[in-house]
Amino acid sequence: MWLRQWITGLALLVSVTKVLAIDVSGYVGIESLGFFNNPSDSQQHRHYLSGSIEPEIYHEWDNGSQSLAFVPFYRYSQHDSRRTHFDIRELTWLKAADNWELRVGFRKEFWGVSESQHLVDIINQTDFVENSDTEDKLGQPMINLALINDWGTFDFFVLTGFRERTFAGKEGRFRPVPEIDVGEERYQKHGIEKHMAYAIRWSHSIGDWDIGLSHFYGTSREPAILTEVNETRKIQLIPFYDQIHQSGIDVQMTQDNMLWKIESIVRSGQGKTFYAGTGGFEYSFYNVFETGLDIGIVAEYLYDSRGSHAPVVFQDDFLTALRFALNDEQSTEILAGVIFDRTNNTKFYNVEASRRFGENWKAELEVRFFSSAPEDDPAYIFRNDDHLRFELRYYF
Amino acid sequence: MKHLILVVFAVLFTTQTYALEENVEAVVDTLTPEKQGLEIITELDKRDTGFGDSKARLKMRLTNRNGGESLRSLKLNTLEVVGEGDKSLTIFDSPRDIKGTAFLSFTHALVPDEQWLYLPALKRVKRISSSNKSGPFLGSEYAFEDLTSFEVAKFSYKYLRHEVVDGIDCYVIELTPKYEYSGYTRQISWVDKNRYIVTKVEYYDRKETLLKTQLFKEYKQYLNQYWRASEQLMTNHQNGKSTALIWENYQFKTGLTNRNFDKNTLKRSR
Numbered sequence: 001m002w003l004r005q006w007i008t009g010l011a012l013l014v015s016v017t018k019v020l021a022i023d024v025s026g027y028v029g030i031e032s033l034g035f036f037n038n039p040s041d042s043q044q045h046r047h048y049l050s051g052s053i054e055p056e057i058y059h060e061w062d063n064g065s066q067s068l069a070f071v072p073f074y075r076y077s078q079h080d081s082r083r084t085h086f087d088i089r090e091l092t093w094l095k096a097a098d099n100w101e102l103r104v105g106f107r108k109e110f111w112g113v114s115e116s117q118h119l120v121d122i123i124n125q126t127d128f129v130e131n132s133d134t135e136d137k138l139g140q141p142m143i144n145l146a147l148i149n150d151w152g153t154f155d156f157f158v159l160t161g162f163r164e165r166t167f168a169g170k171e172g173r174f175r176p177v178p179e180i181d182v183g184e185e186r187y188q189k190h191g192i193e194k195h196m197a198y199a200i201r202w203s204h205s206i207g208d209w210d211i212g213l214s215h216f217y218g219t220s221r222e223p224a225i226l227t228e229v230n231e232t233r234k235i236q237l238i239p240f241y242d243q244i245h246q247s248g249i250d251v252q253m254t255q256d257n258m259l260w261k262i263e264s265i266v267r268s269g270q271g272k273t274f275y276a277g278t279g280g281f282e283y284s285f286y287n288v289f290e291t292g293l294d295i296g297i298v299a300e301y302l303y304d305s306r307g308s309h310a311p312v313v314f315q316d317d318f319l320t321a322l323r324f325a326l327n328d329e330q331s332t333e334i335l336a337g338v339i340f341d342r343t344n345n346t347k348f349y350n351v352e353a354s355r356r357f358g359e360n361w362k363a364e365l366e367v368r369f370f371s372s373a374p375e376d377d378p379a380y381i382f383r384n385d386d387h388l389r390f391e392l393r394y395y396f
Numbered sequence: 397m398k399h400l401i402l403v404v405f406a407v408l409f410t411t412q413t414y415a416l417e418e419n420v421e422a423v424v425d426t427l428t429p430e431k432q433g434l435e436i437i438t439e440l441d442k443r444d445t446g447f448g449d450s451k452a453r454l455k456m457r458l459t460n461r462n463g464g465e466s467l468r469s470l471k472l473n474t475l476e477v478v479g480e481g482d483k484s485l486t487i488f489d490s491p492r493d494i495k496g497t498a499f500l501s502f503t504h505a506l507v508p509d510e511q512w513l514y515l516p517a518l519k520r521v522k523r524i525s526s527s528n529k530s531g532p533f534l535g536s537e538y539a540f541e542d543l544t545s546f547e548v549a550k551f552s553y554k555y556l557r558h559e560v561v562d563g564i565d566c567y568v569i570e571l572t573p574k575y576e577y578s579g580y581t582r583q584i585s586w587v588d589k590n591r592y593i594v595t596k597v598e599y600y601d602r603k604e605t606l607l608k609t610q611l612f613k614e615y616k617q618y619l620n621q622y623w624r625a626s627e628q629l630m631t632n633h634q635n636g637k638s639t640a641l642i643w644e645n646y647q648f649k650t651g652l653t654n655r656n657f658d659k660n661t662l663k664r665s666r
Contacts, residue, residue, distance in 0.1 A: 109519065146660060153660060331493075396492060
């Protein structure tokens with residue numbers, strides 16, 4: 001009986017979404033994360049199973065000029081209680097007019113052009129427990145007004161509500177020893193000021209050039225990590241979020257098979273004012289030997305003016321990578337690269353591959369090696385975290 | 397010396413009579429094969445001018461050598477830009493893992509096209525190289541260059557003959573790409589003499605061998621002027637695969653403007 005009711009309920013829900021023209025899509029995935037080495041801390045594990053779901057519920061009206069999107073996300077991870085988490089990736093109302101767009105709610109906004117790291121991209125907080133590549137972001141509450149002109153788009157952002165960076169728990173990997181004390185985080189500003197941030201961006205395409213200029217003011221997305229000894233004489237690692245100003249520029253020039261890319265930032269308010277940059281190119285050979293295969297060569301240089309004192313992994317590093325796109329029915333893609341530190345010889349190897357199976361399944365494989373980081377390098381904390389991640393997703 | 401002049405004169409005279417004979421032929425066909433080819437294509441292009449903008453849904457059915465099939469579905473919006481090159485926005489709906497991916501393209505006659513790709517998982521707009529002409533589109537037998545909007549200036553033309561195919565009287569014209577990075581040395585097009593629409597195209601690869609044949613079926617006329625095929629079939633003779641395009645819900649003059657083909661719209665396309 002309950003089954004029948006359940007099915008009737010489900011059928012009703014489906015027909016309601018159809019009548020209202022609500023579009024439901026998304027994925028469910030299962031992930032295996034395995035490590036090649038014993039962990040730095042005995043509380044950590046060698047293997048983690050986890051599952052995630054990210055549905056997207058979308059509705060548009062007013063001839064497509066208004067829309068509502070809701071994208072919740074949930075991951076359950078074995079062992080790591082902090083990686084088991086829920087987030088609202090998107091809950092946005094959007095209104096588009098002839099020369100402006102208003103976007104209100106939880107959103108993700110990406111800025112930039114480079115491949116190795118995303119310096120200019122600052123609106124969203126990194127969901128660091130999701131993936132060590134920092135590409136996953138938490139939904140950011142905001143009011144974003146875009147003014148659209150012939151001479152470019154001006155975006156104004158009022159970012160209402162600060163999101164703390166996620167870090168692995170006691171039993172999780174990709175963390176220092178001891179783990180970062182997420183509950184103890186501190187801020188330079190308090191109350192409403194801690195929560196607010198503001199940003200402005202101008203972006204435009206002129207012929208072969210795509211240009212973006214931006215400025216951000218507010219609580220830094222990237223925390224400094226303070227080391228303290230508490231009353232019980234235990235070492236504590238505490239995230240500290242400063243109030244910063246950050247100006248950024250990102251430029252891409254597209255010329256035949258060559259993409260030239262540069263990104264640069266100046267940040268003040270977090271210690272001494274510093275600047276950082278990423279510059280390089282991506283060159284592609286298309287349809288190699290008429291097999292449909294594309295081969296791309298990516299080379300970038302990563303710089304940070306704080307030098308070896310920089311609390312970041314990349315301050316004087318080179319990325320070289322090869323990208324293979326088979327352009328077959330299954331959209332098979334492979335990316336293999338290495339980032340090496342010019343001064344202390346730390347190397348970071350990364351291989352990513354993905355392929356679709358049938359119409360709805362997709363498999364993704366990542367293998368990463370962090371080799372020979374000396375003790376004073378921020379990458380030292382990953383020294384035992386060489387891993388293989390495999391994920392199988394069903395898209396609906 | 398006198399002798400030589402005579403010889404030259406004789407040569408001149410004979411070529412002149414030969415030219416005269418050619419002229420007589422030309423009176424019938426009026427023009428050289430090149431000019432004739434260009435004239436037919438210009439007329440075809442003229443008859444398709446003025447549609448303003450269009451929206452359509454597209455299903456792609458990919459069939460491999462063993463008969464295995466896979467499907468893709470897309471939405472395609474086009475804005476006619478007279479004298480420049482059309483703008484188009486392609487939105488992917490399936491396979492589901494690339495749902496929401498969108499592709500914005502500004503076609504140009506002779507300078508490279510401008511293209512942007514929107515990746516919904518990263519919310520990232522990427523300017524991409526438009527040099528990829530001959531590569532496959534979504535793993536299909538259609539190359540990017542087969543799907544970009546047609547501009548007269550992109551090819552040189554040569555009228556070959558006329559031929560009746562399936563009861564339709566056709567001009568047969570050779571098209572040679574003038575743009576860089578094409579995968580073809582030439583294309584042979586069959587143009588319906590009456591309706592000025594393409595019914596069949598043969599594609600010759602860089603080794604001059606027949607690579608693919610495309611058939612256009614079930615043409616429908618919209619707004620009493622614009623012909624669109626409801627089905628297109630591309631067969632690759634070298635790998636035995638084929639791709640069918642099935643067009644649905646064609647709409648014209650829907651009021652799309654440049655604003656519907658900018659990076660802001662690209663980011664919110666579903």
